[in-house]
Amino acid sequence: xxxxxxxxxxxxxxxxxxxxxxxxxxxxxxxxxxxxxxxxxxxxxxxxxxxxxxxxxxxxxxxxxxxxxxxxxxxxxxxxxxxxxxxxxxxxxxxxxxxxxxxxxxxxxxxxxxxxxxxxxxxxxxxxxxxxxxxxxxxxxxxxxxxxxxxxxxxxxxxxxxxxxxxxxxxxxxxxxxxxxxxxxxxxxxxxxxxxxxxxxxxxxxxxxxxxxxxxxxxxxxxxxxxxxxxxxxxxxxxxxxxxxxxxxxxxxxxxxxxxxxxxxxxxxxxxxxxxxxxxxxxxxxxxxxxxxxxxxxxxxxxxxxxxxxxxxxxxxxxxxxxxxxxxxxxxxxxxxxxxxxxxxxxxxxxxxxxxxxxxxxxxxxxxxxxxxxxxxxxxxxxxxxxxxxxxxxxx
Amino acid sequence: xxxxxxxxxxxxxxxxxxxxxxxxxxxxxxxxxxxxxxxxxxxxxxxxxxxxxxxxxxxxxxxxxxxxxxxxxxxxxxxxxxxxxxxxxxxxxxxxxxxxxxxxxxxxxxxxxxx
Numbered sequence: 042x043x044x045x046x047x048x049x050x051x052x053x054x055x056x057x058x059x060x061x062x063x064x065x066x067x068x069x070x071x072x073x074x075x076x077x078x079x080x081x082x083x084x085x086x087x088x089x090x091x092x093x094x095x096x097x098x099x100x101x102x103x104x105x106x107x108x109x110x111x112x113x114x115x116x117x118x119x120x121x122x123x124x125x126x127x128x129x130x131x132x133x134x135x136x137x138x139x140x141x142x143x144x145x146x147x148x149x150x151x152x153x154x155x156x157x158x159x160x161x162x163x164x165x166x167x168x169x170x171x172x173x174x175x176x177x178x179x180x181x182x183x184x185x186x187x188x189x190x191x192x193x194x195x196x197x198x199x200x201x202x203x204x205x206x207x208x209x210x211x212x213x214x215x216x217x218x219x220x221x222x223x224x225x226x227x228x229x230x231x232x233x234x235x236x237x238x239x240x241x242x243x244x245x246x247x248x249x250x251x252x253x254x255x256x257x258x259x260x261x262x263x264x265x266x267x268x269x270x271x272x273x274x275x276x277x278x279x280x281x282x283x284x285x286x287x288x289x290x291x292x293x294x295x296x297x298x299x300x301x302x303x304x305x306x307x308x309x310x311x312x313x314x315x316x317x318x319x320x321x322x323x324x325x326x327x328x329x330x331x332x333x334x335x336x337x338x339x340x341x342x343x344x345x346x347x348x349x350x351x352x353x354x355x356x357x358x359x360x361x362x363x364x365x366x367x368x369x370x371x372x373x374x375x376x377x378x379x380x381x382x383x384x385x386x387x388x389x390x391x392x393x394x395x396x397x398x399x400x401x402x403x404x405x406x407x408x409x410x411x412x413x414x415x416x417x418x419x420x421x422x423x424x425x426x427x428x429x430x431x432x433x434x435x436x437x
Numbered sequence: 438x439x440x441x442x443x444x445x446x447x448x449x450x451x452x453x454x455x456x457x458x459x460x461x462x463x464x465x466x467x468x469x470x471x472x473x474x475x476x477x478x479x480x481x482x483x484x485x486x487x488x489x490x491x492x493x494x495x496x497x498x499x500x501x502x503x504x505x506x507x508x509x510x511x512x513x514x515x516x517x518x519x520x521x522x523x524x525x526x527x528x529x530x531x532x533x534x535x536x537x538x539x540x541x542x543x544x545x546x547x548x549x550x551x552x
Contacts, residue, residue: 190521
């Protein structure tokens with residue numbers, strides 16, 4: 042509704058106002074006349090009419106309107122005809138994730154305007170104050186209108202870069218929900234669900250974009266394990282110890298099918314490769330049966346496409362799983378560590394390999410470093426339990 | 438159409454030799470040809486004298502030198518017409534700045550300000 046209204050209203054603020062006004066009118070009219078057959082369509086049409094009125098009223102002031110689009114070209118045929126809602130939502134996603142906006146603003150705008158979350162909800166999701174989040178959204182909207190960030194789906198030649206920004210934003214929303222950076226809960230279901238529905242939307246609207254399919258598959262395959270990642274007390278359960286019979290088989294099958302489908306037609310990108318890795322994990326009947334050699338090979342490919350320090354660390358961990366803790370430790374120590382300073386999974390991974398090698402005191406030191414790096418209560422409890430277990434072994 | 442200022446920030450010490458100047462002037466001539474091809478228009482622009490010729494004034498106090506001493510300094514600008522930010526960025530990516538980069542700023546349209 043907002044997406045198709047913004048096309049007429051020309052600015053996000055005006056569109057939001059029209060949408061709200063449409064809801065107010067719905068309350069009044071529906072109470073009097075009863076609920077229409079298609080309430081959604083009624084609301085959209087009303088919001089668009091209001092936007093059209095607004096534009097007409099302010100026609101003389103047209104130049105003063107912060108325009109996202111040129112409203113004159115196809116304005117008239119828009120009303121009354123079947124609206125191209127899908128395209129409008131896609132335009133909105135691309136506008137919200139425009140590279141001229143800071144990443145955090147892209148995330149906030151996408152949740153606000155595409156998912157319809159209010160500022161307080163977004164602020165809670167990312168643990169900043171509501172006023173901070175409100176300021177962030179306002180700043181971003183101002184830039185969209187002052188700098189004239191266009192409201193359109195990018196052209197073919199820009200698409201790889203622009204789509205990557207969209208997918209990165211969705212992935213960021215997902216990751217923040219998947220392992221919350223702080224707070225009491227490991228998983229924030231609301232953010233996870235928003236991310237999954239965004240990925241579904243983009244995949245449906247751009248079915249030929251294989252990375253969009255890859256991202257959705259990655260989320261399905263990862264989310265299939267959600268129920269088994271924490272115990273009843275909210276304590277973290279590692280992949281090795283999860284109850285695989287409780288994994289969501291239907292989601293895994295859908296994810297796998299999507300991976301296979303997306304793999305057709307060329308070299309896989311970074312989201313699709315991560316989905317492949319998630320699929321290998323999902324296919325293993327037990328942790329011991331995991332095909333670690335395959336996972337190392339996939340991380341190798343992923344690193345070639347996306348040479349990030351985090352990918353290198355994951356590859357090193359997979360090497361340790363495939364070839365033993367000594368090889369894993371050597372692989373980690375071969376990384377350029379400074380980039381990963383403050384990244385808690387680096388000391389945690391070293392600690393695990395050191396523990397397996399019987400180097401308990403060094404392991405304890407690494408667990409303590411890892412503990413410094415997380416504010417998530419479930420992760421902290423897990424690391425403390427590891428430290429206690431080490432103290433029992435060493436008798437200290 | 439809207440107006441955008443493309444500010445060219447570069448390490449000015451890089452422009453020490455005649456060869457570099459000749460190359461830069463060719464690159465800017467090419468840029469001037471490319472802008473209309475992508476649907477934009479150059480409305481104005483200039484190259485500036487080096488920052489050692491700059492004079493700053495704050496609260497009527499006149500001092501020698503630019504506002505801030507940084508490695509990359511404002512060395513020139515273009516004022517361009519573009520239909521939106523995407524087109525302005527497309528133009529700005531064509532703008533030569535081999536020893537630094539460019540910043541794109543939308544021009545404030547004073548006619549839209551409350552009087």
